[in-house]
Amino acid sequence: MTGIGAAPTLGAPADDGVRSVPARAKARSVLGYWRLYLAISPFYLLFLCFGLIPVGFSLYLSFHRWDGLGSMEYAGLSQYRYLLSDAQFWNSLTNTLIIWAIATLPMLFIALVTAVMLNSAVRFKNFYRFAYFLPNVTSVVAVAIIFTSIFSTNFGLANAVLQGLGLDQVAWLNTDWGIKISIAVLMTWQWTGYNALIFLAGLQTIPSELYEAARVDGAGPVHTFFRITVPMMRPIILFTLVVSTVTGLQSFTEPQVLLANTNNTSTFAGGPGNSGQTMVLYFFQQSFDNNDFGYGAAIAWGIFLVVAIFSIVNWRLVQRGEK
Amino acid sequence: MKGMKGTRARGLTLHISLIAGVLGSLFPFYWTIVMSTHSSAEIFQYPPKLLPGSHFDENVHHLFQKIDFFGSMFNTLVVAVSVTFLVLFFDSLAAFVFAKFHFPGRRALFVIMMGIFMVPAQLQAIPQFVIMAKLGWIGSLTSLVIPAAANAFGIFWMRQYMKGSIHDELMDSSRLDGCGFLRQYWHVALPVVRPGLAFLGIFTFMAQWNDYAWPLIALINPDHVTLQVALSQLNSVNGTTDYGMVMAGALLALIPLLVVFFIGARQIMADLAKGAIR
Numbered sequence: 001m002t003g004i005g006a007a008p009t010l011g012a013p014a015d016d017g018v019r020s021v022p023a024r025a026k027a028r029s030v031l032g033y034w035r036l037y038l039a040i041s042p043f044y045l046l047f048l049c050f051g052l053i054p055v056g057f058s059l060y061l062s063f064h065r066w067d068g069l070g071s072m073e074y075a076g077l078s079q080y081r082y083l084l085s086d087a088q089f090w091n092s093l094t095n096t097l098i099i100w101a102i103a104t105l106p107m108l109f110i111a112l113v114t115a116v117m118l119n120s121a122v123r124f125k126n127f128y129r130f131a132y133f134l135p136n137v138t139s140v141v142a143v144a145i146i147f148t149s150i151f152s153t154n155f156g157l158a159n160a161v162l163q164g165l166g167l168d169q170v171a172w173l174n175t176d177w178g179i180k181i182s183i184a185v186l187m188t189w190q191w192t193g194y195n196a197l198i199f200l201a202g203l204q205t206i207p208s209e210l211y212e213a214a215r216v217d218g219a220g221p222v223h224t225f226f227r228i229t230v231p232m233m234r235p236i237i238l239f240t241l242v243v244s245t246v247t248g249l250q251s252f253t254e255p256q257v258l259l260a261n262t263n264n265t266s267t268f269a270g271g272p273g274n275s276g277q278t279m280v281l282y283f284f285q286q287s288f289d290n291n292d293f294g295y296g297a298a299i300a301w302g303i304f305l306v307v308a309i310f311s312i313v314n315w316r317l318v319q320r321g322e323k
Numbered sequence: 324m325k326g327m328k329g330t331r332a333r334g335l336t337l338h339i340s341l342i343a344g345v346l347g348s349l350f351p352f353y354w355t356i357v358m359s360t361h362s363s364a365e366i367f368q369y370p371p372k373l374l375p376g377s378h379f380d381e382n383v384h385h386l387f388q389k390i391d392f393f394g395s396m397f398n399t400l401v402v403a404v405s406v407t408f409l410v411l412f413f414d415s416l417a418a419f420v421f422a423k424f425h426f427p428g429r430r431a432l433f434v435i436m437m438g439i440f441m442v443p444a445q446l447q448a449i450p451q452f453v454i455m456a457k458l459g460w461i462g463s464l465t466s467l468v469i470p471a472a473a474n475a476f477g478i479f480w481m482r483q484y485m486k487g488s489i490h491d492e493l494m495d496s497s498r499l500d501g502c503g504f505l506r507q508y509w510h511v512a513l514p515v516v517r518p519g520l521a522f523l524g525i526f527t528f529m530a531q532w533n534d535y536a537w538p539l540i541a542l543i544n545p546d547h548v549t550l551q552v553a554l555s556q557l558n559s560v561n562g563t564t565d566y567g568m569v570m571a572g573a574l575l576a577l578i579p580l581l582v583v584f585f586i587g588a589r590q591i592m593a594d595l596a597k598g599a600i601r
Contacts, residue, residue: 030426033424033426033427035504035505036420036424036426036504037426039416039504039508040416040432042413043413043414043436044436046469046472047439049470050447050451050454050470051442051447053450053454054447054451055447058446058447058450061449061450114344117340126589128344129592130588131349132344132345134584135348135351137529137580137581137591138352138577139532139554139576139577139580140533140535141535141551141554141555141573142554142576142577145554145557145558145569145570145572146351146354149354149358149566149569150351155366157371160370164370189347189348192348193348197592197595198595221333250443250444252536256555257535257555257558260555260558260559261558280445283448284540288540297449299445300449303445304443304445307443
């Protein structure tokens, strides 16, 4: 490297040196780092073109009516006002939250119990981890297709089992709760193993003296689980809760593929009565089925707000846990 | 005596519960095999067939008639491989800079990058579609590759990895040997962080292989799509009730991904968990 190469004085406090010299020298020395700036530029260029400009443009769009082809028409706040009174949006928000709750809470509990069991089992641990993680690497589309066949009213395995037990069949993909439960089961199946592996890694950081002390005191496994494991794992439980919340509130592929053949009007409708229509599905329906780009953008900002509120609440929980 | 018996009973219960979990985890895969080997007539029978049948060839034949399976798999492969290589290069290069160099604006640029993590995809979907249409990329694989060519997650991950594994002494001695920036990156940094690159590469490849929402929107020509979009066409309203065929499609689409996972499973599982604990 010749001349004023990229950061020739690595490790030296380069920032402080720059601050004390005149502006022109400063500019020249900033230019001296051109290799470094060039090296990080691809990400920022891509972000500018496909991240920042789109976000700004979607804010602009949300104040306009536009079908993507004709001319834009200024609409002020009217689309946001409509969003607040849009029953279908509120329905999609409720659906999202219900599906999230009946998927996430059992999922995290099962995952934690599984991780505790894995932590105490010595043999075949790698086999178990592998088998539990496999659903998570499978594509959501394939998983949704598989679960369509399990929950099918006519030939699904779930109904065959009910029939075998002498119980009434359920039109899983045609009723309000059937749809929500089917989506939640799919999500639980796909994400329990992932969370169990994360919990397992966390469990391995808990000092074994704690468990020994509990054992000496004569505490049983259930008592130990709720008195030692759960409190010690609190930060990691909250981490998984944050991840599941952010991904769960933006679920799209699961209901879209699972319910694609149950509604003839739109593949984004979320099944009969929009019972499985999540917020993101509704966003896709308005934007790309109805070509209502302006209102679609307003919905996207609505989703952003909901996700942000939940993230902040989660964040607060995490911080309180750290105190 | 009693204590030992209790321990053994507990160990047995433990393994029975864990195996029940494994069965729950693996059963849907088995069920896919069962369904994809039966004809539609058999699938609609009660009681359901619980063992694999003999109609797999027939179902696969129907599948290949219905969709351009290998064409769409090839499209997916092109996208996943291109994105993986671009991400590995751009992300590791940027991560190297953030991990090992000081320069004006470093902190600000890094904070901006982490902030980008939080922007939800929906806010970008419509404008991205409009931009791609203006560029004439809608319908082509370029619209999938270019926006995914570098990402904040990969840069952050590789930076953490490089901070711990590339020692300053190594950097200093290579500079004394007359190594320039690019040679330091190529000959000093990359060899050390190969395991980190392996994780990022496998993770990126699998994520791209499974990507669905954006390809569904951007690939408007129904005959020129990626594998996941082609699969979903099978299951849609205009699709079919030939479920043996649909399941055969789901099964075949899984195979390349499972191969990649088998190769990198240990690394993927260890590193994912590490990221969370940190």
